[in-house]
Amino acid sequence: MNPRSNRRIQDLKGRRALVTGASRGLGRHIALSLAGRGATVALSARDRSRLEGVRRTILRAGGKAIVCPADALSSAQVERAVETAVRRLGGLDILVNNAGGAERFAGLTELNESDWSAAYDLNVLSILRFTRAALPALRRSRSGRIINIASVSGLEPGRFNPHYSTAKAAAIHLSKVLANELAPMRITVNTVCPGPLRTDAWERNLADQAVRRRLPLSVCRKRVEQEEAAKVPLGRVGECSDVTGLVDWLAGDSAAWTTGSCLRIDGGKLRSIG
Numbered sequence: 001m002n003p004r005s006n007r008r009i010q011d012l013k014g015r016r017a018l019v020t021g022a023s024r025g026l027g028r029h030i031a032l033s034l035a036g037r038g039a040t041v042a043l044s045a046r047d048r049s050r051l052e053g054v055r056r057t058i059l060r061a062g063g064k065a066i067v068c069p070a071d072a073l074s075s076a077q078v079e080r081a082v083e084t085a086v087r088r089l090g091g092l093d094i095l096v097n098n099a100g101g102a103e104r105f106a107g108l109t110e111l112n113e114s115d116w117s118a119a120y121d122l123n124v125l126s127i128l129r130f131t132r133a134a135l136p137a138l139r140r141s142r143s144g145r146i147i148n149i150a151s152v153s154g155l156e157p158g159r160f161n162p163h164y165s166t167a168k169a170a171a172i173h174l175s176k177v178l179a180n181e182l183a184p185m186r187i188t189v190n191t192v193c194p195g196p197l198r199t200d201a202w203e204r205n206l207a208d209q210a211v212r213r214r215l216p217l218s219v220c221r222k223r224v225e226q227e228e229a230a231k232v233p234l235g236r237v238g239e240c241s242d243v244t245g246l247v248d249w250l251a252g253d254s255a256a257w258t259t260g261s262c263l264r265i266d267g268g269k270l271r272s273i274g
């Protein structure tokens, strides 16, 4: 969502948010949208120059943001980044654990043990690292919010990337554990499970598929998009802007009584009712 487009809705004014994986893809859009609603946003990821670019975009749109780079695989870097965010923002109300993905796109027989460990580290342990580091500040907030980005593949695995889908299932489980534990502190914890989204990761996946299928990228792009759209009742791959509104809602006052929820936003892709 473009911060300009929702400039009048300032329902998160005064809230302080930290978004991981904010340098590109979905995390960048989440950060822009929260800032557009008035939150001051700390942007975290590894690539400082991209984070600075996101910060400039937010500032140009009249919002407030700082950067606090960190590798989500390093507890020491995460602690430093959260400490910087809390100090410069004067506290923390909202943590969006969005950093995630798979370093390697592959099927079961191609994956080795380190691929599985890496997927768990990035998609599960990073949530734990940021949550632990942010907990003292979130406890001091009058409305602490943790929003974890998982995936529909954590609810219904596909044939590809089982290391990723298994890690996302663990992330969903971890979110529920955290929701139960942190409810007495009035911190809510919810999971957002998007279906296929057009992001940088989507583009990398397409490039990988083009090699696997021995197709030119443009042909592969058309084919994969048609295949994926056919699996979605609403007939298209999602955009980041399809997801940001849900994150905004979870971050705000209207979601005060929502915790431990796992919310799918997938164009109807999953056919079960659970």
Ligand SMILES: NC(=O)c1ccc[n+]([C@@H]2O[C@H](COP(=O)([O-])OP(=O)(O)OC[C@H]3O[C@@H](n4cnc5c(N)ncnc54)[C@H](OP(=O)(O)O)[C@@H]3O)[C@@H](O)[C@H]2O)c1
Pocket (backbone or CB within 6 Å): 020, 021, 022, 023, 024, 025, 026, 027, 044, 045, 046, 047, 048, 050, 070, 071, 072, 073, 098, 099, 100, 101, 122, 149, 150, 151, 152, 193, 194, 195, 196, 197, 198, 199, 200, 201, 202
């Ligand atoms: N795209 C989809 O179809 C889809 C569907 C369902 C769920 N999701 C989930 O949505 C989230 C965002 O995905 P995306 O598609 O936007 O991915 P993306 O375009 O690849 O962006 C990933 C973000 O995570 C950051 N990141 C990756 N490794 C990191 C690390 N070790 N330390 C710190 N930051 C790291 C990246 O920044 P740096 O490289 O600068 O560190 C980047 O900002 C992920 O959790 C993903 O699993 C995506």
